Amino acid sequence: MRSLPRPEGRVVRRGPGGGRAARFTASALAALTAVLTLAVAIPAAAVARLDDELSAAVSAVRVTAGQAQFYLTARNLPEGVSLDEAQVTVRAGNETLAASVEASGGGSPGGGPERSVVIVFDASASMDGEPLARAQDAALRYAAAVPADVRIGLVRVGDEARTLLEPTADRRAFAAAVGGVRAQGSTALYDAVAEGQAVLARQPAGDRRMLVLSDGADTSSATSLDLLAMRLRREGAVLDVVAFGDGTDAEALRRLADSGTGQVRRATRGEELAQAFLSAAAAFSAPVRVTVRVPATLAGRSARMTVEVRAGGERASTATTVAFAADPRAAPGTGPAAVAVGGPPGWLYPVGGGALLGALLLGIAALAGPRRGLDSRRLAQLDRFALRRAAPQGGAGAAVQGVQGAALALTDKVVRARGRHERITVQLEQAGMRLLPHEWTLLRLGVSFAVTVLLGLLVSPVAGVLLGPASGWAGCAFYRRHRAARRARRFAEQLPDSLQLVVGSLRSGFSLGQALAALVRESAEPISTEFGRALAETRIGVDLEDALEKAAERTDCRDLSWLVMAIRIQREVGGNLAEIMATAVDTMRERARLRRHVRALTAEGRLSAYVLIALPIGIGAWMFLIRGEYVRPLYTEPLGIVMLGAAVLLVLAGAFWMSRLIKVEV
Known part of the structure; x- marks a missing residue:
């Protein structure tokens, strides 16, 4: 017995291991086949179950x-x-x-809605012969089964979509249109569905439906499935699908039916096709x-x-x-609407208005008090050593001053007890605000109270209590920081030109103190204020460099800090101070030019960041005001609270990331 020759360079081994591998491969193939069978059978069973459900x-x-x-x-x-x-x-x-x-008797005048249906009829080359005859017979049975008032149209699927018949109640015209269909060409299914949708859009408002017959996948449409599904959802017409044969694109047909809130009916044989059409005709039940x-x-x-x-x-x-339409017959304050809306009680408006007016007057008094008593505070030390005199009594002004004085004294005690006096003083100096710490604190309390009352009147008392105090307090802090940043920016912009005057004075033979005094007289706010304060500190024994360093800290000006460092070095090692300051001025101008250039380059990014951050906040606030019931689940349901918290965290993370992205240090 001759053995077959083995290929050169190839070793063939047989044994128990090879049998196990073969058995494992067979088992894997069997398992894969079972999984695929279940994957096909389960959706089919689900479709069959959905087709029989009440809708x-x-x-x-x-x-x-x-x-x-x-x-x-x-x-x-x-x-x-x-x-x-x-x-x-x-x-x-x-x-x-x-x-x-x-x-309701459908179709009679005033007895029901206008009802129209468009049949999208697949007449591609694959339908030639007996399938086409079966489909034509099923369409005629469908027309006979639907109520007489239902108008039926016909759109042919072929190389291109073509409307063969506009919706009409004339069954003879429909039978003639169906009988004239010939099978040829490719399958432009999506274009035909879009054409049927356009035909339905021209019909009177009412019950509008579409029945699609397809025996294969789309092959030549210019319309995409995604765009078609979006249009179907927007128009709202009911779309049913009859899938004929085994070559249909089940996923695409299911998506069309889901977008049209319809069903998919499957027919593998000609007898089942007529039954599927009759089942679709049963959807036109007598309306109520x-x-x-x-x-x-x-x-x-x-x-x-x-x-x-x-x-x-x-x-x-x-x-x-x-x-829903507004009811013009409902008188204000009558009917259930006056009670069910749940608005604030009537007494809240006058009380809230009076409280708001009082808060505003208190804030104005706190602002006006320091300016009106500026000179008197300078003489307060002398007044301590004078004999006490009785204060004038009587009149409304005395009562207002008494209330104001008591409120200011209480806030001053609270501020000093918490150790915040010095910190608030520095913050107010940075912002250029001529207020004392306790006056600023009282003003913030008044604004918080006013915002609370406003939110309670405009939105709801709950929103006022929850959001008012924090909003007013944070708003005042934002205003102070904004003023401080704007003042520091003006100081940095004016500094190079102002120091150029100092350089000129030094070159003319003046000392640094004399040059700074001239600068204070010639410059505007805030240069004059900060350098004037530095000179005033030197008159009570503070070194000029230390006084200028404090001014740099108050204005957060790095350029001035570097200038002070240069002055200290010049004092220690010697040199021409005018030339050193001239070089520093040139450096400041170059840095300012570079900062402006960077700011121009990042302008688009900053604008995008502002819009992206403000968009969810603005839309959420607007929806809360005009459609409170729409956003109510976000803060009343557990899932909504989780979603809202996640959204807030994402917005904060995005704001931080964008702020770091557009910030360029110079």
């Missing part, structure tokens, strides 16, 4: 003062149950509306007219209206957004 649709919604009326249709009703016998529940927002249901009473709390508002149908132990629901 409902709302159409022709009409709103008037105090009520809303619409037509309700249902499919897959239990055997022996009509829609007018079903239990219908209507909800809008968090309220259940009183509803009455009555049978539902009339609901709109309470005054919903008048003039938009709300999500949910309609629930219970029939024979089964349940179905559908929802749509309805803009």
Whole structure:
């Protein structure tokens, strides 16, 4: 017995290991086959189950003062149950509306909505022969099964979409159009569905549907599936699909049906095709007219209206957004609207207005007090050594001054007890605000109270109590920081030109102190204020360099700090101070030019950051004011609170990241 020759360079080994590998491969293939079978069978079973479930649709919604009326249709009703016998529940927002249901003769004038359907008929080359004949017979049976008032149109699927018949109630015209269909060309399915949608859009408002017959995947459409699905969701027409044969694109057809809130019916044989069309025709059940009473709390508002149908132990629901009409007959202060809105009580407005006025007067008094008593404070030390004289009494002015003095004394005691006097003093000096720490604290308290009252009047008392104090306090802090930053920026911009005057004075033979005195006389705020204070400190024994260093700290000016360092070095090692300061001025100007250049380059990034940060905050605040019920789940439901917290964290992280991204140190 001759053995077969083995290929050169190849070693063939056989043994127990090879058998195990073969068995493992076979087992893996069997498992994979089972998984694929389940993956196909489970969705198919789900589709079959969904096709048999009860479903409902709302159409022709009409709103008037105090009520809303619409037509309700249902499919897959239990055997022996009509829609007018079903239990219908209507909800809008968090309220259940009183509803009455009555049978309606569809199609008669005033008896029901206009009903139209467009059949998108696949007549590509793959339908030639018996499949086309079966499809034509199924379409004719469909036309005979739907109510006589339903208008039927026909769009052909081929190389291009073509409208063969506009929706009409003439069944003979429809039969002639179907009989003239010939199978040829490729499959432009998506274009044909888009054409059918355009045909339905030209029909009167009412119950508009589309029935798509397809035996294969789309091959030549210019319209994409994503764009088509978006259009179907926007238009709201019901789209049902009949998938004929085994070559259909199941995923694409399911997506079309989901976008059109319809169903997919499968037919693998010709007998099943006619049954699928008749099942789709059953969707045109006799509609019922539902009339609901709109309470005054919903008048003039938009709300999500949910309609629930219970029939024979089964349940179905559908929802749509309805803009309810305002009721002009409702007098102000009458009816349930005056009680159910939950607004602030009537006494809150005069009390809140008086409190707001008092807070504003208190703030004005706190601001005016320091300016009015500036000279008297300078003489306060002399007054301590004088004999006490009785203060003038009487009049409203004395009462106001007494209240103001008591409030200022109390805030001064609190500020000093907490050890914040020095820190607040430095902050006010940086902002150039001529207020004492306790006066500034009292002003912040007054503003916080005023904001609390305003929010309580404009939004709600709860919002005022929760957000008012923090908003007013933080707003004052932001104002102070803004003033300090603006003052520091002006100081840095004026510093090079001002120091140029000092350089000229030094070259003319003046000393540094004389040159700075001339600078104080010739310059504007804040240069004159800061250098004048530095010179005043030198008159009481402080070194000039130390006084200038403190001015640099108050204005947060790094250039002035470097200049002070240069002056210290010149004092120790000698040299021409005028030349040193001239070099420092040139360096400051170059740095300022570079900063302006960087600011111009980052302007677009800063604007984008401002818009991106303000957009969610602004939209959220606007929605809270005009549609509070829409955003209420965000702070009343656990999931909403988690989502809101995550959104706040993401906005804060994004704000920090963008602030670091657009900040360039020079």
